[in-house]
Amino acid sequence: MAEIVAQQTDLIDEEYFINMGPQHPSTHGVLRLLINLHGEIVNDVKPYCGYIHRGIEKMCERNTYPQIIHLTDRLDYLSAHQNNEAVCMLVENALEIEIPERVKYIRTIIDELSRLGSHQLWWAAFGMDLGALTTFFYGLRDREKILDIFEETTGSRLIQSYYCPGGLMYDIHPNFQKRVKEFLAYFKTKLPEYDELLSGNVIFINRTKDVGFLSKEDAISFGVTGPSGRGSGFACDIRKNIHTMCTTKYNSTKLFVPNAIHLLDTKFVLPKCGNLFRL
Amino acid sequence: MTNQELQQRILELAPQAVCTESKQYLTAHIPADKLYTVAKQLKESKDTKFDYLFSLTGVDANPALGVVYHLESTELGHCIVLQTMTENREQPMLDSLCDIWKGAELQEREVFDLFGISFNNHPDMRRLFMDDDWQGYPLRKDYVDTINIIDLIK
Numbered sequence: 347m348a349e350i351v352a353q354q355t356d357l358i359d360e361e362y363f364i365n366m367g368p369q370h371p372s373t374h375g376v377l378r379l380l381i382n383l384h385g386e387i388v389n390d391v392k393p394y395c396g397y398i399h400r401g402i403e404k405m406c407e408r409n410t411y412p413q414i415i416h417l418t419d420r421l422d423y424l425s426a427h428q429n430n431e432a433v434c435m436l437v438e439n440a441l442e443i444e445i446p447e448r449v450k451y452i453r454t455i456i457d458e459l460s461r462l463g464s465h466q467l468w469w470a471a472f473g474m475d476l477g478a479l480t481t482f483f484y485g486l487r488d489r490e491k492i493l494d495i496f497e498e499t500t501g502s503r504l505i506q507s508y509y510c511p512g513g514l515m516y517d518i519h520p521n522f523q524k525r526v527k528e529f530l531a532y533f534k535t536k537l538p539e540y541d542e543l544l545s546g547n548v549i550f551i552n553r554t555k556d557v558g559f560l561s562k563e564d565a566i567s568f569g570v571t572g573p574s575g576r577g578s579g580f581a582c583d584i585r586k587n588i589h590t591m592c593t594t595k596y597n598s599t600k601l602f603v604p605n606a607i608h609l610l611d612t613k614f615v616l617p618k619c620g621n622l623f624r625l
Numbered sequence: 626m627t628n629q630e631l632q633q634r635i636l637e638l639a640p641q642a643v644c645t646e647s648k649q650y651l652t653a654h655i656p657a658d659k660l661y662t663v664a665k666q667l668k669e670s671k672d673t674k675f676d677y678l679f680s681l682t683g684v685d686a687n688p689a690l691g692v693v694y695h696l697e698s699t700e701l702g703h704c705i706v707l708q709t710m711t712e713n714r715e716q717p718m719l720d721s722l723c724d725i726w727k728g729a730e731l732q733e734r735e736v737f738d739l740f741g742i743s744f745n746n747h748p749d750m751r752r753l754f755m756d757d758d759w760q761g762y763p764l765r766k767d768y769v770d771t772i773n774i775i776d777l778i779k
Contacts, residue, residue, distance in 0.1 A: 396753060566676050580699065
């Protein structure tokens, strides 16, 4: 592949191609990039996607609705509940099933916990990829607490398959409420610790500030949403968008959607976590 | 703009369009030759301003093949769904919307890879996930692959 790419472009002096293959600490085995480098400046990137494409859509064609939960779990395996929420909402809206209020509350709480867990892993791995190994330990230490709560209630730590179209597989564990409240109180005290660790660090700032700048128009045009979009000034949070017809309880909670100026700044994780919901 | 006004605007741009309204979105079936002009107008016109393409999905609706576009306006807040079909299953061709929404580029490559629908004026029309020499289009309903797909339902 590299030879074909090299033949198609004019090779300038000091410009060379590097294959950032699927086996690379940062690509995490899912992406292959052919990078056209000029020193340390990336001129062009040719991505080769599909290493993690598992044919889930095709498999879903052959399964019943409760069965596809086990497949869609694995779409974004760091926050498995949120994928299932989307699928369950889809089936429930299509079949016009009304789910109990209690289920809506439980689903919202568990969704947000899994979002917290996913974001923990994000910034932990991000710091680690930049060389700050401590962030990995701090982030995962607290993620383990969330996973312990999940294990008690759903039976499994990572890919839980807890939701099903129409409700939940089974009710929450009696300890669930107490443990979540304890965890949140503990987590709030840890947020300043994370802030102190990464946000002001001069190496982190130099490696991320103004690197890979994405303007707001480009972010909208490319469809970059979530934290990356917010880093570009595009405040897109699907939880707040009315047209998604959320069956969850986001309307009754105060949701602050921050708009960070720096791309990939850890600061936007913190206000998000801090204002998530009141139990 | 309300769904009524959007419907009117679509019918002005493409008189043969068929609009249906569901609980969530207004869906407009646009004939394939009018798709590009309608999409461009929807993006650039001041009162619609659909700048955010949040989903581009290929559809195999036997016997037609097509694409569904979900559009939203970040400023004005309204949404619309555009749908185009083509009856040609041997050489399906549709217009590319890459120069209107940049996110369409990779998504159209995915549709080409999995459904076989070719997009005119696409800067880089090649497969995305499968190998370059793969035969067949996996997400089509009549796709047969006895080696890789295990059919549990007989």
